[in-house]
Amino acid sequence: xxxxxxxxxxxxxxxxxxxxxxxxxxxxxxxxxxxxxxxxxxxxxxxxxxxxxxxxxxxxxxxxxxxxxxxxxxxxxxxxxxxxxxxxxxxxxxxxxxxxxxxxxxxxxxxxxxxxxxxxxxxxxxxxxxxxxxxxxxxxxxxxxxxxxxxxxxxxxxxxxxxxxxxxxxxxxxxxxxxxxxxxxxxxxxxxxxxxxxxxxxxxxxxxxxxxxxxxxxxxxxxxxxxxxxxxxxxxxxxxxxxxxxxxxxxxxxxxxxxxxxxxxxxxxxxxxxxxxxxx
Amino acid sequence: xxxxxxxxxxxxxxxxxxxxxxxxxxxxxxxxxxxxxxxxxxxxxxxxxxxxxxxxxxxxxxxxxxxxxxxxxxxxxxxxxxxxxxxxxxxxxxxxxxxxxxxxxxxxxxxxxxxxxxxxxxxxxxxxxxxxxxxxxxxxxxxxxxxxxxxxxxxxxxxxxxxxxxxxxxxxxxxxxxxxxxxxxxxxxxxxxxxxxxxxxxxxxxxxxxxxxxxxxxxxxxxxxxxxxxxxxxxxxxxxxxxxxxxxxxxxxxxxxxxxxxxxxxxxxxxxxxxxxxxxxxxxxxxxxxxxxxxxxxxxxxxxxxxx
Numbered sequence: 001x002x003x004x005x006x007x008x009x010x011x012x013x014x015x016x017x018x019x020x021x022x023x024x025x026x027x028x029x030x031x032x033x034x035x036x037x038x039x040x041x042x043x044x045x046x047x048x049x050x051x052x053x054x055x056x057x058x059x060x061x062x063x064x065x066x067x068x069x070x071x072x073x074x075x076x077x078x079x080x081x082x083x084x085x086x087x088x089x090x091x092x093x094x095x096x097x098x099x100x101x102x103x104x105x106x107x108x109x110x111x112x113x114x115x116x117x118x119x120x121x122x123x124x125x126x127x128x129x130x131x132x133x134x135x136x137x138x139x140x141x142x143x144x145x146x147x148x149x150x151x152x153x154x155x156x157x158x159x160x161x162x163x164x165x166x167x168x169x170x171x172x173x174x175x176x177x178x179x180x181x182x183x184x185x186x187x188x189x190x191x192x193x194x195x196x197x198x199x200x201x202x203x204x205x206x207x208x209x210x211x212x213x214x215x216x217x218x219x220x221x222x223x224x225x226x227x228x229x230x231x232x233x234x235x236x237x238x239x240x241x242x243x244x245x246x247x248x249x250x251x252x253x254x255x256x257x258x259x260x261x262x263x264x265x266x267x268x269x270x271x272x273x274x275x276x277x278x279x280x
Numbered sequence: 281x282x283x284x285x286x287x288x289x290x291x292x293x294x295x296x297x298x299x300x301x302x303x304x305x306x307x308x309x310x311x312x313x314x315x316x317x318x319x320x321x322x323x324x325x326x327x328x329x330x331x332x333x334x335x336x337x338x339x340x341x342x343x344x345x346x347x348x349x350x351x352x353x354x355x356x357x358x359x360x361x362x363x364x365x366x367x368x369x370x371x372x373x374x375x376x377x378x379x380x381x382x383x384x385x386x387x388x389x390x391x392x393x394x395x396x397x398x399x400x401x402x403x404x405x406x407x408x409x410x411x412x413x414x415x416x417x418x419x420x421x422x423x424x425x426x427x428x429x430x431x432x433x434x435x436x437x438x439x440x441x442x443x444x445x446x447x448x449x450x451x452x453x454x455x456x457x458x459x460x461x462x463x464x465x466x467x468x469x470x471x472x473x474x475x476x477x478x479x480x481x482x483x484x485x486x487x488x489x490x491x492x493x494x495x496x497x498x499x500x501x502x503x504x505x506x507x508x509x510x511x512x513x514x515x516x517x518x519x520x521x522x523x524x525x526x527x528x529x530x531x532x533x534x535x536x537x538x539x540x541x542x543x544x545x546x547x548x549x550x551x552x553x554x555x556x557x558x559x560x561x562x563x564x565x566x567x568x569x570x571x572x573x574x575x576x577x578x579x580x581x582x583x584x585x586x587x588x
Contacts, residue, residue, distance in 0.1 A: 003379045014367035088362030092422060095329045096380035097353040280331040 004098070004106025005113070008080070012114040017075030024068055025122060032061055033129045040134035047136060054135035055233045061126040062151060066225055067186075069119050069155045074178045076114075077162035079171035080107045081275060086171060090280050101272040108163055108268060112156055119152040139232050150228035154221045157260060158182060160267035161219065167271040167278065181219040188215020189222030216252070220260045223252045282307050282430050282461040283328065287337035290327045291485075298324045298485045300337070305478065310452060310462045312476035312493070314469065314570060320485040321465045322360050325434050328463070329357045342430060353381060356428035358419045360435045360465070366408035370399055370418050373407060374425065381426045393421040398447065412439035420448065431455060434465040449475050473566040481573050489573050496569055501539055505532040506557040507549060514552040521545055530557075 012018055036057060044050060081104065084090040094100060127144070131137055139147070161181060165174035192212020198205045216223040230252075283305040291297040298320035305311045315321045326332045328339060330347035344351035364373045374393065378386035394403050397417040402410070410418065416439045423431060433452075437445040452462055452475045466472050472479060473493065480490035489496070503522075508530060519525050521544065522534035532549075536542060542561075549556050 003376070007376055011365065011367065084365075088359055089365055091326075091331055091359040091362050092357070092364065092377070092419070093380070094331060095352060095355060095357040096377065097349045097382065098380055099349065277333060279333060280326070 001098075001102040001106045001109070004103055005109035008107045008110025009114050010110075012076050012111060015076060017072065018114075021068060021072045021075070021118075024071075025065075028064065028068060029125055029129065032064075032126070033133065036061075036129055036133040036135070050136035051138050054130060054137055057135065058126060058130050058137070058232070059229050061130070062123065062228070063225065065122045065126055066151065066154055066221075069115065069122060070158055070182050070221065072118060073111075073115055073155045073158045073162060074175060074182070077107075077111050077159050078166055078174040078178055080111060080163060081166040081271075082169060082171045082174055083166075085278075085280055094280055100276045104163060104167065104268065104272045104275050108159065112159055115155045115159060116152045119155055120148055123148045123151045143231055147228050147232040150224055150231060153260070154224045154228075157219070157221050157224060157264055160264045160271075164267040164271040164274075167275040182221060185215050185219035185222040188212050188218075189226065192216075193226075216256065217259070220256070220263055223256055224260060227252045227257070281305060281340070282309075283311075283339070283341055283463065285328070285337065285339040288324075288327060288334055288339050289336045290323050290332050291335045296320070296323070296485065297335070298327070298482065301487055303480060303487065303490070305461060305463065307461055308456065308459045309478055310456050310464060310476045312464045312466060312472035312479045313482060314466065314472055314479060314566075315482035316574065317467060319482045321467075321482055322434055323485075324482065325357075325432055325463065325465050326359075329355065329432055353426060354429045356423035356426065356431040358416075358423040358431075358433045358436050360438070362419060363415065364407045364418065364422075366406065369404050369406055370394070370410070370414075370421075371403040373418060374403075374421060377422045378425055383426065386425070389425065389427070390421075393424055396424070396451065397421045398444075413441060413444055416440055417444070420451070424451075428460065430461045430463065432463045432465070435467070436464070437466075437468065437471060445471065469567045469570055479566070481570060483574055493566070496566065501537075501542075501561050502533070502535050502568075503542065503545070503559060503561050505534075505545075505549065505559040506530055507532050508555045508557070510549075510554050511552060514549065514554055517548050517552065518545065521548065 039053070039057065044053075079086075081090070084093065090103075093103065127137070127139075158178065158181075162174060162178045165177045169177065188211050191208045192215075195205045195208030195212060198208070212222075281304045283303060285301045285303045288301040288303075289297070289299050291299065296318075301324060313321050313324065323332065327334055328341060328346065330352070334346065339346050341348070342351045342354055368376065371390070371394070374390045375386065378390060383389065394400055397420050399414065399417050399421065402414060407415065407418070416436065420433075420436060423433070437448050440448065449471065452464065455462055456475075456477075462475075464472060464476060476493050478491065479493045479496055480487050482488070510527065510532060515525065515527070518532075518534060521541065522536055525532070525534040527533075534545075536545060539561075542559075546556065546559060549559075
């Protein structure tokens with residue numbers, strides 16, 4: 001399993017997709033940094049206002065960073081199993097003294113390690129840019145670490161679903177599935193936030209909130225982002241990010257976190273189980 | 281037995297594949313599986329190496345059930361259609377597969393194999409730049425990595441030039457000398473004829489003939505003799521010595537069971553006073569035997585297995 005994990009990690013380093021995503025990241029960070037510099041240079045000196053503004057800008061930055069990492073997952077994981085089956089490389093692999101579940105888990109660990117490393121660096125870059133360019137950050141270190149872990153968890157959820165798809169579908173179909181699921185979660189999450197904002201304004205729009213909940217159950221990537229926001233910006237008794245499209249107006253419950261754990265394990269279990277029976 | 285199958289069947293939605301395969305391949309044999317395109321050769325091999333799940337029936341490889349991890353460490357397999365990860369060099373591919381075989385210090389073995397398959401000088405190049413023939417050579421090196429007791433080769437020379445084909449035949453022969461068992465899947469009859477001890481012919485998913493290659497080539501040799509004015513006595517005398525005797529113009533066509541009967545036939549013809557201009561065997565090659573088998577299979581369509 002570790003051989004496959006090591007191989008998958010190296011394979012990602014050699015993929016053109018990684019180069020493309022790195023380029024995209026550099027362009028994005030440059031534009032984001034330029035924007036931050038302008039905002040913080042001309043912004044107010046009111047400390048509370050600056051802190052609230054900073055939290056919004058960090059949240060926006062992380063939201064799109066999350067989006068870019070999701071693309072990296074889609075590019076690298078959709079063909080993790082099916083791509084090798086389609087090229088015939090899997091034939092030479094599976095006749096070796098290795099169990100099929102080890103191949104699935106090896107791919108998960110290898111790609112997961114790379115995704116985690118990339119996510120962690122991206123997260124750090126967003127926070128560091130804000131800090132350097134004058135943000136008023138009042139995030140406590142434990143919250144920052146927890147936030148980073150939650151930021152990493154989102155792509156890992158997507159990766160587990162991609163591997164499930166890749167274990168039984170073609171690369172193209174898995175790609176469509178993963179992008180659709182991610183988009184669905186994103187739109188559903190925004191709907192839920194709108195529902196929450198309207199509820200705070202006294203209007204009861206349960207339908208919108210339900211859309212968010214259902215989409216979170218189908219693909220919990222957006223909900224984990226909300227949880228990360230909530231973790232980052234709810235500290236010392238103050239919530240600096242209670243609303244907005246990227247906010248965490250409705251924070252996911254602990255049961256949702258349990259559900260996410262089960263979701264990842266179940267996706268991987270189904271991937272291993274199906275791949276074990278699949279004709280190659 | 282190194283390979284034993286018991287009514288092994290693999291079908292795709294109830295169709296195609298291979299059906300009711302009963303084979304036994306002994307240690308140290310070079311076994312050839314012959315069949316036309318789409319006959320089920322690759323399906324059978326892929327089922328034996330554990331890539332396809334059997335629909336019914338069972339099989340044992342090196343005394344272990346299909347897919348057994350222990351047996352896999354003693355098996356080499358060269359797939360028919362495959363492509364290694366093109367971002368790796370040939371050397372990296374070999375190192376990666378050596379690691380999968382859990383080989384300790386594989387460098388010496390890797391160097392030997394690079395030399396053996398004639399990839400020296402190309403081993404550090406990326407696989408993406410390899411020709412099909414070079415990929416096949418690399419595939420063969422990967423299959424030979426663990427010095428396997430059983431080697432499955434699925435169309436091993438399909439992408440090779442004539443020199444490459446001769447080299448592969450040499451490798452198969454040297455493996456046989458070392459007592460290794462080789463399962464060769466090919467539609468190249470001459471290749472099978474040159475290296476195999478035993479042969480099975482598969483058509484429409486079923487084994488229609490199997491046996492020792494030497495017996496197959498000897499079984500029912502069809503002869504053609506060009507003669508002039510054969511007497512009734514000659515024809516009667518030949519009927520006792522031959523099978524399926526018929527006269528078509530000046531061509532006398534008949535079958536003998538054994539090649540050793542041919543001199544006696546010639547003697548009878550000559551002693552009868554009939555002029556004999558030429559005599560030749562019409563099917564002394566595996567190709568003729570193979571074609572005839574398939575034709576008979578088409579005519580009878582009962583697909584009963586012939587043991588030669």
